[in-house]
Amino acid sequence: MTGQASSGESEPLIRLTDVTRSYVMGGVTNTVLAGVTLDVAAGEFAAIMGPSGSGKSTLLHILGLLDRPSSGSYRLRGRETGELSDDALSHLRNQAIGFVFQSFYLIPYATALDNVLLPGLYSDAPRAALVRRAGELLDKVGLTSQARHKPSQLSGGQQQRVALARSLINDPDLILADEPTGQLDSATSREIMELLAAINRDAGKTVIVVTHDPDTAAYARRQILVTDGRVARS
Amino acid sequence: MWRVLSRYPRLLWRLQGVAGQALLAHKARSFFVVAAVAMGIAALTVIVASVDGARRKALEIVDFFGPDAVLVLGGDIENRPVGQRLNTLSWSDARAIARSLPGAYAVLPMRSVRSVTLRYGNKNHEVPTVVGATENYAATWNWPLSEGRDLSADDIAHGAKVALIGDAPAKALFGDASPIGRTVMVKNLPVQIVGRLSYRGFTGGGSDVSVDDRLIMPISTLTQRFNLDRHYFRGLRVRFHDPDLITVHMENLRSLLRHEHKLGPTVPDDFTIMSASEILKFLTAFTGGLVAFLGVTAGVAILVGGFVLANLMFLGVSERRVEIGLRKAVGATSGAILIQFLSEAVYLTLAGAILGVGLGVGLGESLSRLGMLELRLSPKIFVLSLAAALAIALAFGLRPARKAAGLDPIEALRGGE
Numbered sequence: 001m002t003g004q005a006s007s008g009e010s011e012p013l014i015r016l017t018d019v020t021r022s023y024v025m026g027g028v029t030n031t032v033l034a035g036v037t038l039d040v041a042a043g044e045f046a047a048i049m050g051p052s053g054s055g056k057s058t059l060l061h062i063l064g065l066l067d068r069p070s071s072g073s074y075r076l077r078g079r080e081t082g083e084l085s086d087d088a089l090s091h092l093r094n095q096a097i098g099f100v101f102q103s104f105y106l107i108p109y110a111t112a113l114d115n116v117l118l119p120g121l122y123s124d125a126p127r128a129a130l131v132r133r134a135g136e137l138l139d140k141v142g143l144t145s146q147a148r149h150k151p152s153q154l155s156g157g158q159q160q161r162v163a164l165a166r167s168l169i170n171d172p173d174l175i176l177a178d179e180p181t182g183q184l185d186s187a188t189s190r191e192i193m194e195l196l197a198a199i200n201r202d203a204g205k206t207v208i209v210v211t212h213d214p215d216t217a218a219y220a221r222r223q224i225l226v227t228d229g230r231v232a233r234s
Numbered sequence: 235m236w237r238v239l240s241r242y243p244r245l246l247w248r249l250q251g252v253a254g255q256a257l258l259a260h261k262a263r264s265f266f267v268v269a270a271v272a273m274g275i276a277a278l279t280v281i282v283a284s285v286d287g288a289r290r291k292a293l294e295i296v297d298f299f300g301p302d303a304v305l306v307l308g309g310d311i312e313n314r315p316v317g318q319r320l321n322t323l324s325w326s327d328a329r330a331i332a333r334s335l336p337g338a339y340a341v342l343p344m345r346s347v348r349s350v351t352l353r354y355g356n357k358n359h360e361v362p363t364v365v366g367a368t369e370n371y372a373a374t375w376n377w378p379l380s381e382g383r384d385l386s387a388d389d390i391a392h393g394a395k396v397a398l399i400g401d402a403p404a405k406a407l408f409g410d411a412s413p414i415g416r417t418v419m420v421k422n423l424p425v426q427i428v429g430r431l432s433y434r435g436f437t438g439g440g441s442d443v444s445v446d447d448r449l450i451m452p453i454s455t456l457t458q459r460f461n462l463d464r465h466y467f468r469g470l471r472v473r474f475h476d477p478d479l480i481t482v483h484m485e486n487l488r489s490l491l492r493h494e495h496k497l498g499p500t501v502p503d504d505f506t507i508m509s510a511s512e513i514l515k516f517l518t519a520f521t522g523g524l525v526a527f528l529g530v531t532a533g534v535a536i537l538v539g540g541f542v543l544a545n546l547m548f549l550g551v552s553e554r555r556v557e558i559g560l561r562k563a564v565g566a567t568s569g570a571i572l573i574q575f576l577s578e579a580v581y582l583t584l585a586g587a588i589l590g591v592g593l594g595v596g597l598g599e600s601l602s603r604l605g606m607l608e609l610r611l612s613p614k615i616f617v618l619s620l621a622a623a624l625a626i627a628l629a630f631g632l633r634p635a636r637k638a639a640g641l642d643p644i645e646a647l648r649g650g651e
């Protein structure tokens with residue numbers, strides 16, 4: 001909506017132009033993304049939808065700088081990411097992007113608090129400020145009393161809330177979530193999506209959620225449909 | 235990696251915390267690595283301590299024996315021909331050496347009695363040797379007295395019932411009290427202790443008897459009271475002016491004694507001439523075998539420790555794929571992962587080194603208490619062990635750490651699904 005309009009002097013947060021991604025396996029080329037062109041403006045809440053195997057995760061990994069396009073251009077905050085070194089991408093992931101995964105991916109031997117702090121470890125922020133912020137975030141997701149718990153002592157919903165808090169510790173512009181409700185029951189899924197909606201609404205973060213579940217996608221204000229490696233509708 | 239080190243000291247510091255936390259979370263695995271490395275370092279500690287100990291002992295023996303002196307013993311003690319007499323050194327030999335051997339300036343005859351029981355009050359102690367010596371025994375043997383006085387010319391001339399006591403019998407009979415002025419029964423002879431020899435702490439001449447376990451009496455007293463053969467000596471100590479010419483002196487001494495003993499060209503020596511270097515050769519052969527064995531053991535143990543470290547780290551890297559992928563996803567560079575895993579390796583091997591030095595010191599103490607080794611513990615051992623530990627961590631930890639650093643975060647995270 002807003003993203004398309006504001007080209008020209010002020011570029012959108014995300015601009016993908018003709019992005020492809022293909023894998024070569026045993027001499028056979030499998031093209032997963034076959035030319036994706038997509039803008040996402042700062043402050044949007046978008047859902048990427050599509051059937052299983054359509055390339056949603058692959059697209060999200062490229063958006064999250066975990067993967068590089070085979071061809072095409074990805075500009076983030078007006079900057080061409082293809083020219084950046086691996087270390088520069090790491091730094092950008094650390095500062096600009098927060099990740100939430102289907103399987104939560106918490107460090108099993110670390111407490112909820114330490115898990116929230118994790119991206120902060122790789123930042124330049126002083127520890128005291130990080131710990132204060134981690135406490136606030138745990139409070140925001142309703143887990144203050146579980147701060148010292150290990151992931152194994154938490155329910156799935158609680159673990160995903162820790163992951164949400166973790167994604168926010170370095171105050172990034174962009175939150176990327178890959179099937180964040182994929183392992184949760186519908187009541188818990190709703191809690192998580194409410195939290196993501198609040199993060200978008202109150203903190204003004206750009207949120208992109210990959211899902212194949214229409215109920216989950218309904219929380220987003222924009223739906224991007226991926227089929228056959230292309231954006232069919234956005 | 236160096237960029238990470240130089241640009242982010244704070245990150246480097248934080249990674250140490252991360253590494254420590256990860257190690258504590260995998261206690262069993264950490265323990266195995268620490269134990270394996272500790273074995274290697276323990277063996278290393280013992281070998282370094284024993285090599286140092288052997289060197290110190292060698293220096294002490296040279297110092298004790300004197301680089302300018304030789305010891306002549308009756309009989310060929312190396313080959314021990316059947317039927318050969320041990321009593322071959324006589325007064326006339328001593329006189330001949332003093333008179334006509336060029337470069338010699340002191341000839342000290344010695345007689346000794348073996349296995350003599352000393353008694354003081356209700357305490358008994360059997361010394362392996364009572365040495366009959368001439369005046370200034372302590373001075374000529376470079377053996378400081380810790381108390382009292384040396385044997386005097388008067389003692390020898392008058393056959394005085396006095397003695398110098400070695401450290402071992404002094405401890406056994408008097409404990410911490412001073413033995414000076416006390417009268418000890420040597421067999422049935424009351425003898426007054428006039429001096430106490432300081433502790434030397436090594437075994438002499440290839441035997442396993444401590445040099446501290448002895449009593450020294452005037453040779454005249456010993457000969458009279460113990461009915462020793464008046465013509466022969468157990469040994470003669472000969473000192474020369476120029477220690478650099480010692481081999482020439484020894485050859486001259488040998489010719490002189492063969493001439494004195496009227497030995498034909500085909501007859502073997504009926505005496506043995508020993509210098510400090512000869513004693514050292516014997517000693518080196520004795521400890522050399524043990525040192526070589528320990529050296530091989532240490533090498534193998536350190537290699538085993540390294541392989542255990544590498545294998546358990548590889549196992550850890552594949553078990554912790556999700557953790558590694560996650561760390562990279564949230565902003566850890568490959569360098570940060572490499573440093574984290576290398577740090578984990580370094581902490582494990584350092585812990586192994588500390589434990590290993592402790593084990594090695596304990597093991598070494600028992601070995602030296604059993605008289606199998608002479609040990610010298612020095613800060614060098616600690617520094618060497620830490621260096622070895624670091625080397626193990628870097629040599630064997632680098633490959634698994636690089637594997638961790640090189641993991642593709644997407645692949646690694648997918649491994650957790």
Ligand SMILES: Nc1ncnc2c1ncn2[C@@H]1O[C@H](COP(=O)(O)OP(=O)(O)O)[C@@H](O)[C@H]1O
Nearest residue numbers: 023025030032051052053054055056057058059
């Ligand atoms: N590393 C890879 N190597 C080969 N093929 C891959 C790789 N990653 C993904 N694919 C393929 O890309 C396609 C899309 O995968 P993905 O993006 O995970 O889809 P979605 O998330 O929409 O289910 C799948 O067919 C998958 O087999």
Ligand SMILES: [Mg+2]
Nearest residue numbers: 056057058178
């Ligand atoms: Mg997917």
